Amino acid sequence: MSTTDDTTPAIHDPTNIRQPSLKERWWHIMDTxxxxxxxxxxxxxxxxxxxxxxxxxxxxxxxxxxxxxxxxxxxxxxxxxxxxxxxxxxxxxxxxxxxxxxxxxxxxxxxxxxxxxxxxxxxSTNILYLYICCIIVGSIMSMNRTVLIQGFLRIFFPMLCGEIVGMLVGMGVGIALGLEPFQIFFFIILPIMAGGVGEGAIPLSIGYATLLHMDQGVALGRVLPMVMLGSLTAIIISGCLNQFGKRFPHLTGEGQLMPDSANVEATPAQPTLSGKMDVTTIACGALLAVLLYMLGMLGHELIGLPAPVGMLFIAVLVKLCNLVSPRLLEGSQVVYRFFQTSVTYPILFAVGVAITPWQELVNAFTISNLLVIVSTVSALVATGFMVGKKIGMYPIDVAIISCCQSGQGGTGDVAILTAGNRMSLMPFAQIATRIGGAINVSVSLLILGNFLV
Incomplete structure (x- = not known):
């Protein structure tokens, strides 16, 4: 009776390879x-x-x-x-x-x-605001407290410098092209930095209608295309910055503003996803975002602060004061990642269908308008890059925030941060868009009403 040594290696026979079943092939298609x-x-x-x-x-x-x-x-x-x-x-x-x-x-x-x-x-649903509130709250709750404070304190200086340089460069290019300075500033440059449609273009058109004695529809028709083209330019630049960061990784924090944030994030104070959450924790994370937005809405009714900005400040306060548990912070992070991965492109499609007028965008595609817009946004972003680097921040991430200063409101922030693969910067993007835009519109209309009309 012969025996076989178990230690003898088996001869590989290709014919013995099991072919995947039809079910497994179907699963492979579903998964890949x-x-x-x-x-x-x-x-x-x-x-x-x-x-x-x-x-x-x-x-x-x-x-x-x-x-x-x-x-x-x-x-x-x-x-x-x-x-x-x-x-x-x-x-x-x-x-x-x-x-x-x-x-x-x-x-x-x-x-x-x-x-x-x-x-x-x-x-009818305001689905965009649900998206923004979950993104903002989730990204804030995933930040380290020290990084959060440093980021909010430092980001204003690059924003201010970028706006000043962008305006000066845009004016210079427009004048060189033979355009009227008044038209360059109030109907091209200011709409770009006005903070979008609802918070920028519409208030501007109302102000222009009152101060310049023109029809609001006409004013909005001249302002809105500049907002859209500025946002389109910012989206393209943000995508280029993302690729630039891949070639020069020392210039980017991949969604973090501060160079020392990698070390800070590793401290025990920063919760990491444990993977052991139950469904109720994730649901509570979503509810936290919604309730903070409702508080922002209440603040809007009381003091007029835009609801997303009010929600942003409340979320920062909640984070800094440790008012929610680490487990709930994890739930907020999961909600943030879900919306970032699964809801971004559907939201952008709805925006394109519902509130993006194609003809007005095409009509604004003149050489002079494009040169002024591209030079303004490019100068704004380049200044943010250089100033951010000078004050010890990651220049590419600061520059992407600068892109949001010329974005189309909340929808523009979504598109810009998606193109730049930096959705975690949404809180800072909202500051650049909402607060920066509101200041620009208010100050410019005040100047227009008291000094130029």
């Missing part, structure tokens, strides 16, 4: 073939169901149907932008997710029922 974050089979199923609803003319605007609709179109546009050669690496995904839907609406390429349902859902 994706459009954005959506498995390809689910993406196809969503497209078929949306097409059926569109053909029947009954695409509902409730949250269940809209989750599928916005995810389908948003991730499709984002994936298309990511796969574009060269520009796919400098923010094309955020640009495509915002402006392709706007163009499709204008040229009638998007079914009317999709446009109507998306617009109704976006305007």
């Amino acid at each position: 073939w994706k459009v954005g974050i959506i498995p390809l089979p689910l993406f196809v199923l969503a497209g078929v169901l949306i097409a059926i609803d569109c053909i029947s003319g009954k695409l509902r605007s409730d949250i269940v149907v809209m989750v599928a609709t916005l995810a389908f179109f948003g991730f499709a546009c984002g994936e298309f932008g990511k796969r574009l050669p060269v520009i796919g690496k400098i923010g094309a995904a955020a640009i495509c997710a915002t402006f392709i839907p706007s163009a499709m609406v204008y040229y009638g390429l998007l079914p009317d029922v999709v446009v109507e349902s998306t617009t109704r859902f976006y305007k």
